[in-house]
Amino acid sequence: MKTDGELIQMAFKQKEKAYAPYSDFHVGAIVEMEDGSLYGGSNIENASYGATRCAEQVAILKAVEDGKRQIKRIAIAADADDVYPCGICRQIIREFGQNARILIGNHKTRYREHTLEELLPHSFGPSDLEVDENV
Numbered sequence: 001m002k003t004d005g006e007l008i009q010m011a012f013k014q015k016e017k018a019y020a021p022y023s024d025f026h027v028g029a030i031v032e033m034e035d036g037s038l039y040g041g042s043n044i045e046n047a048s049y050g051a052t053r054c055a056e057q058v059a060i061l062k063a064v065e066d067g068k069r070q071i072k073r074i075a076i077a078a079d080a081d082d083v084y085p086c087g088i089c090r091q092i093i094r095e096f097g098q099n100a101r102i103l104i105g106n107h108k109t110r111y112r113e114h115t116l117e118e119l120l121p122h123s124f125g126p127s128d129l130e131v132d133e134n135v
C-alpha cells in the first residue's frame with residue numbers, strides 16, 4: 001500500500017498529463033479504491049469552457065467505469081498550494097467516497113487531510129433516493 005505521501009507524489013506527477021491550454025492550471029488526482037487499485041486523472045479543458053473536466057472527476061470516472069464503486073483515499077495536487085476540490089467534484093466524491101480520506105497536496109511533501117463531511121456537510125446522496133450507499 002502506498003503511503004499518503006507517496007499518493008501525493010503520484011498526484012503531482014499525474015498533473016503533467018493535464019490538457020489545460022486555457023487556464024494553464026494543471027491539476028492531478030489519484031484515487032485509491034477499496035480493493036487497493038489506483039486510478040489517475042488530470043484536468044481536461046475544452047474550448048467550450050463548461051465542458052472542462054476536473055482532475056478528480058477524470059480519476060473517479062475511470063475507476064467507476066472499471067467497476068470500482070468505493071473510494072478509500074483521494075490525493076489532489078495542483079500548481080498552487082491547497083487547491084481544494086470544486087463543488088461538483090465534492091458531490092462526485094460524495095457518490096463514491098462518503099468515508100474517503102481526502103488529501104490536499106501542498107508543496108510536494110506536505111498535505112492537509114479532510115473528510116468529505118468537512119468539505120460537503122449535510123450532503124445529498126444515494127440514500128436520499130432510497131438507493132444503497134457505495135460504502
Ligand code: THU
Pocket residue numbers: 020023025026027042043044045052053054055056083084085086089
Ligand atoms: N480544476 C481541477 O481539475 N480540480 C480542482 O479541484 C480545481 C479546478 C481545474 C479545472 C480547470 O481546468 C482548471 O483547474 C481551472 O479551473
